[in-house]
Amino acid sequence: MAFQEKRTAPAAAFGSALGLVLVAQLLFAVAAVAQDGQAQDRDAEAASGAELFQLCAQCHGEDGGGNKLYLAPAIAGLDEWYVEMQLNEFRNGYRGLHFDDIGGMRMRPMAMTLRSETELKNVAAYVAQMPKTSPAKTLEGDVDNGKQLYVLCGACHGQQAEGMEAQKAPALTHLDDWYLVEQLMKFKLGIRGTRPGDPYGVLMGPNSPMALTLKTDQSVRDVVAYILTLRAADHAAAK
């Protein structure tokens, strides 16, 4: 069968192929220069909290409500100072650098992706202003016994678990029960709060009043069950 259409000149084909290669190289060069510039004034170009939160949302959820499957707790509405402090603790290895801290090892590299102090503050402020979520109850515990045990916790975390910045004690009411249990166990077992130089984690460490009070696994669940009952009071106070 005869092929009748008039073909374009081969020289043109060769020319356009060469052109493509040159354009591609030019684009790479431009991209490289642009990246250099970015590295120099990172602070001036710090991403906004909303932009940075897109990464957090992958595990913590768009509403910051958490996802147990990913070991990601609810973080929406946590105090700004606390989010900043914890991001710093992940960054300097006080959290997420213990051999058995499975959840922490997921968070630490994420905290490391923040490129500057400004970005860290931006994302902390964004998380803090998000409306608090109310993660569902997943564990059972003896609330009355928990109330007795909580008296000690209340000395730092507040009798309504509202948190006290002066004691570096976070609010507890809107955290997941599974997350609270997990963290208390990590503190008791020395998986969290035992890194040399960690000034605040040690307040909850294996020899802390907490560990001496919550001697059994059941006592941990009881106190967490009681903390969850304080959520309603927090909602009432917010109104």
Place this chain on the structure above:
Amino acid sequence: MIEQYLPALSTYAGDIDGVITLIAVLTGFWYVLCNIVFFGFIFRYRAKSGASEYITGEEKELKRWVTIPHLLVLVCDLFIIYGAVRVWVDVKQTLPEQPYATVRVVGQQWAWSFVHPGADGKLDTADDIKTVDDLHIVKDKPYIYELVARDVLHNFSVPVFRLKQDAIPGRVIKGWFTATDTGVYDIQCAEICGIGHGVMGARIHITTEEQHAAWIAENTPANLATAPAAPPERKPLAATALAAR
């Protein structure tokens, strides 16, 4: 050639670079030759006055343009297979008979953690040293690694060793390396393992035997426990807590 861009610091790094270079040269040769032929054809059969003719490529003398290079490429493949299998057997199928030590390498989302034998040189004893992000080994000593994964697939990659090995949940995969120089180098994850895959980095510290012994002494759990770690803030806090009670 490759070591100019990335140091080659394991006994087998040169062999692996050799295979990569062999493949690059053979495929590069055919790449250049093919392009010369194609562009030659484009030029030779460029548009001329008169009607063009459609060529089916079924004639013997035309088919040769496919058959002969095909056979030649297969001959090249034999060289590549010979070179690659020889290195594969050495790196992946053989373990050193007299290893200096065994280390456990653990992959999880998104960090590498390590279990080093303590002063007794044995794994799974009380003096094991567990770390996250930092692997400590001795130069010029054959090591066996036991690679495990705690959650999903990972890949233990030490670029300066030219070492890459998949870590598979539920399996213990053994391999080996002998470092040829001291220094601190990257460990990466080379198997997509979730959103943190790209930032799942760690470091390998290659030291002399004396430095390593000092590191062991400093980091043995029993020695750490005796170190003063009592926090100054704890006492006043306990006092307030008890008062509130």
